[in-house]
Amino acid sequence: MGNTAVVVGGGIGGLAAAIGLHRIGWDVTILERSPVLEDAGAGISLAANGLRALDELGVGGAVRDASRGQYTGGTRTPRGGRLTRMDGSALEKAVGTPIMGIPRSTLHRLLREHLPAGSLEVDTEVTAVEQVGPGTVRVDCGTTALEADLVVAADGIGSAVRSRVLPGHPGPVYSGSTVLRAITEHAVDVRADFELTWGRGAEFGHIAFLDGRAEWHAVLSLPAGTRFADPLTELRRRFRTWHDPVLALLDATRPEAVLHHDVNELRAPLPAYTVGRIALLGDAAHAMTPNLGQGACQALEDAVTLAAALGAESTVETALARYDAERRPRSQAVAGAARQAGRMGQRLSHPLAVTLRNTAMRLTPSRAATRMILRHHVWVPPSLN
Template structure:
């Protein structure tokens, strides 16, 4: 096979797609606009579907060696009262794996290590695409023009390639929330592997990592034009008095290492995930709110499904139709569920609504929480034809 693919974007989804295509026999180049791979980012908790996708790419052993299973945790109120319990052992029995916590930088390194030598090109910002001879696509990037049989647009929520394919689409919209994320610079003792704490219109969560450090995130209301300010000081003011280990996590964080960004999503679903020989993947296709922790997992599902379709022998055009038929309904359903989860969960701010939410969670049996997690995490990679 001499099919060539150009993957635009060197994030989790793009790297996973490149690995899958390489394993399927394609010659792959990943174009990443960042000139230097700084390996920044906080942490990520991968549900069973994300773990299974990485296993399908041959990265299961590396993930298990680098990650930490998330067995204990749940949802609490700011004073520490339990709202719902997350039992990772139950998930492990039902799905074959618990959630796995890992730093994004470590996951990126695992993915890059699985690429063929020379496949990743940094400092290459894609400025456009156009037709070439035959069915090929010409990709215009920094100081280079490449031709490919397939272009994988994994260029994130603000995807330029998506805008070119669907110029009438309204694009991403802000959800009205800002997320702060960081890794502690030293180990922090925590009672549980994974927690979410819901206040009034706010959320604070943490996950413990294999090296004893922890990742934390905070979701706060924010207007579109809110000044960035001191992110760590903002978190310390907002979450002062919350239960442990929130104060300990913030105290173990360096001010300059807190990431801050406004949350955006594709509230208007796309009519399809491809156009010609360009296919959309990850946030470029279905950027979603973070409330189910499924954004990266859905991108990993995309990567494995795309590679399986292209390896099936039906031809590239038919494979893209198959990919769209398999991925668009599921990923758009998960995106809609994430939006609902935010509105009915941490985004509630009215006192009566918060009290009703908390009462409902306390009264729900643990099996209801498990069933809700299974609804999105129970995914099986497509079998080879």
């Protein structure tokens, strides 16, 4: 088996895949099209499955040290009424760790620090990927071409590699929701580690960080492409009657820090996560809505599973077949569950439906709610040693 790989995309999934491949002895080059590593995005929650994947990659300890455990919080109504209560201690007892909140930029930095020097190339756009022989894939980057034994497509929901190797797939579609998010400029007294508030066709949530700052996000059911001339003013108007600390979080945010993206997903499941010696990973394979907080965790699972398969199997082909067989059913099931969670959460707008949902949530025992969370968090990574 050869041992050279090109990873297309320097996001969480691509960096994790490169670390995993390096740990099993492969030479890896990561190609990132952005000229500057801006680490776009605000905050991220990492569940037990994602943290276990990071442990197997050798990054888990550093990530935990930079994260804040989510022990308190839950789900509320716009007036502050409690729908569910987070029991982070029960979750920690069940799976060994609470959910952890960390700035996305910090996670990116920690992953990059575990890469071999010189393995990440920025400002490099891949223009073509082609299998040129039974064991060789060529990657064209403008006037430069690289040849490798394996290509990992981790180039996100709009994956150019996916569109080339699976041209019949319809690609991403709009979920019906758009999200604005930011990290506050300074510490804010949010009182809860993690919280979601569901209104009619709107959601507001926050993740508290180790340094006292917080990430907030506002999800709105609006037509695709909707944008605001002054996002913070618009959000203050829409959430003016919502409970504390919604307005405090908005007031602690610089206008230029606000990010606004439509939420897209791969609603049509891919028929395969591999084509020849090309493996699709993360959002390129199974981009999902963020309603379960599992997008990054599933990408981290992909990375460890791919590296473990390549380390255990005798050929790249059998390793990729194993990767596809192990990852496609689980990740697509999680994507479907995330879509359903969105329909029962912020996407609900009819008053009767919202009332029924809220009543059901209040009546659900906390143990049952914990079991529902564990359904996605319980995952044992394959060993890379």
